[in-house]
Amino acid sequence: MQVAELDLDTVEPPPHAGPHGARGAPAPGVLALRPGPGGAPVGPGEVFVLVRHRGRPVGTLTATVPDGADPAEVLAAAARDRLAPPPAGSPSPGASRHRAAQDPGSPGAARVSRGPEAPGRQARRAGPPRTSVVVATRERPGRLARALDSLLAQDHPDFEVVVVDNAPLTGATRELVERKYSERVRYVLEPVPGLAVAHNRGVAAADGPVLAFTDDDVVADPHWLTALTAPFAEDPRIGCVTGLILPARLTTPAQILLESHGGFAKGFVPRTYDPARPPADEPLFPFTAGRFGSGANMAFRARELRAAGGFDPATGTGTAARGGDDLYAFVRILADGHRLRYTPDALVWHHHRETERDLRNQAFGYGAGLTAYLTALVARRPGLLPALLARLPRGLVHARTMTAHRDGARGVPGEHGTAGHPWPRSLSRLERRGMLAGPLGYVRARRRVRGLPLPWEER
Structure with a gap:
C-alpha cells in the first residue's frame, strides 16, 4: 500500500465543478499531492492518505486509484466525500466516524478517520520556547x-x-x-x-x-x-x-x-x-x-x-x-x-x-x-x-x-478500519x-x- 499526503485548499467540492474537474486540468482545490517519506510518486493501487487543509492535518483515508486515473482527482474526491461538513440536519461527524464509505474493493473506496473542520488562519501566538x-x-x-x-x-x-x-x-x-x-x-x-x-x-x-x-x-x-x-x-x-x-x-x-x-x-x-x-x-x-x-x-x-x-x-x-x-x-x-x-x-x-x-x-x-x-x-x-x-x-x-480477537465485522475498529485485516x-x-x-x-x-x-x- 502506498502512503501519500494530499493538501487541499478546501474540503468542500469547488462550485460549478465536478468532483474531478476537467480532464487534463489540475484537480480543483488540490494544493499538493506528495508521497510519504521516501516513497515514489503516487500511482494506481491502494493508497493511505493523510489529508491536509492548507497544510494542517485533518484526516486520513484509504482509497483505490484505478489504472489510467489521475491520483490527485481520485483522492481529492474521496477526501471531500468523507471530510466535507455534513448538510444541515444530518448526523454529526462523530456518528459515522468508523463507517465504511463504499465496498473496499471498488475504485475510489475510502475509509477515514475524521478530524474537525479545518479552521481559517490561526491567530498570532507566542513563539515556541527553546x-x-x-x-x-x-x-x-x-x-x-x-x-x-x-x-x-x-x-x-x-x-x-x-x-x-x-x-x-x-x-x-x-x-x-x-x-x-x-x-x-x-x-x-x-x-x-x-x-x-x-x-x-x-x-x-x-x-x-x-x-x-x-x-x-x-x-x-x-x-x-x-x-x-x-x-x-x-x-x-x-x-x-x-x-x-x-x-x-x-x-x-x-x-x-x-x-x-x-x-x-x-x-x-x-x-x-x-x-x-x-x-x-x-x-x-x-x-x-x-x-x-x-x-x-x-x-x-x-x-x-x-x-x-x-x-x-x-x-x-x-x-x-x-x-x-x-x-x-x-x-x-x-x-x-x-x-x-x-x-x-x-x-x-x-x-x-x-x-x-x-x-x-x-x-x-x-x-x-x-x-x-x-x-x-x-x-x-x-x-x-x-x-x-x-x-x-x-x-x-x-x-x-482491547485484547479481544477482532474481525472486520464485529471487532472494535481502529482509526483506519479493520475490514479485511482481522486481528489474530x-x-x-x-x-x-x-x-x-x-x-x-x-x-x-x-x-x-x-x-x-x-x-x-x-x-
Whole structure:
C-alpha cells in the first residue's frame, strides 16, 4: 500500500465543478499531492492518505486509484466525500466516524478517520520556547541518520538535538554523529541499557526549558517541533504535549495489520486533559495512559519532568518490563496536577515493524508495558493505589476488550478500519500473556537499577 499526503485548499467540492474537474486540468482545490517519506510518486493501487487543509492535518483515508486515473482527482474526491461538513440536519461527524464509505474493493473506496473542520488562519501566538530534542538510539545508524535529517530541517526558531547512545556494542553511532552532525547534534553516552535510562540521561544533558522526545525510526514533519512546543507558551499549566503518529510505510502485512487496528494515531481532534476536571468520557482517567499519546512524539516542561523523577528506569524497551516508560511519565505529570495536551498538528511518520515476528514481540511488549507501568506507579506513588483499585473492575473489562480477537465485522475498529485485516487470536493471547508478565518484569528490572542515581542529581 502506498502512503501519500494530499493538501487541499478546501474540503468542500469547488462550485460549478465536478468532483474531478476537467480532464487534463489540475484537480480543483488540490494544493499538493506528495508521497510519504521516501516513497515514489503516487500511482494506481491502494493508497493511505493523510489529508491536509492548507497544510494542517485533518484526516486520513484509504482509497483505490484505478489504472489510467489521475491520483490527485481520485483522492481529492474521496477526501471531500468523507471530510466535507455534513448538510444541515444530518448526523454529526462523530456518528459515522468508523463507517465504511463504499465496498473496499471498488475504485475510489475510502475509509477515514475524521478530524474537525479545518479552521481559517490561526491567530498570532507566542513563539515556541527553546527546546531540547532527545533521541535515544542503539546500533541503528542508518535509521538515526534519516531521523536526524528531518529534525535538523525543523522550522522551530530555537532548539538543540541530543543523541543518547544507549549501551552501544560498536562505535557506529558516535562515528555517525561526529562525522556528519557534529556541529548541530550533541552526542551523549549512556552505558546502562534501557530506554527510560537513556531518556533520563538526555534529560540531564539537555539545556532547554522544554524537552521533546522522539525515536530513531521516525521522520518528523518540518512543523512538528513548533506545533509540539507551542502549547507550553500558551498555557502555563501544560506539563506535557503529545502529537500525531502516522505510518511512514505500509509495505508488509504486519505494518498494514497494525495500522488497520489503530496504529499509534490518536485522531485529529486536539484535546486537553486536566486532572482538575476529569473527562466524563474517560472513566479510567488517568490510568488509560495509552489514550494520551506515545513516546515517539512527546514533550515535557523540563522542570516538571525532573520534579516527577523523570522516567522510571525500570520501565521501557531494553528492560524486563518491555515498555511503559512513556505511559508512566504521562500519568505522573497528570497526578502532579499538570495538564496534558494532544495536538494533531505535531506530526511524525513512524516506520512500523515489518515482520510477523516483530509484531508478535510488539504485542507481548504492549501488554507487559501496560501492567509494568501500573506497577511502577504503585511502587513509586503509593498514594495512587486507592484510585487505581477503584477503577480496577472497569479496567479489567477494558483490558479484555482491547485484547479481544477482532474481525472486520464485529471487532472494535481502529482509526483506519479493520475490514479485511482481522486481528489474530494469537496476538490477543500474546497481549494478555504480556499483561500477566509485566509486574514481575518490572520487579526484575527494578532490582537491576536499584541505587542508580538520577543523572541530573549526580555529583
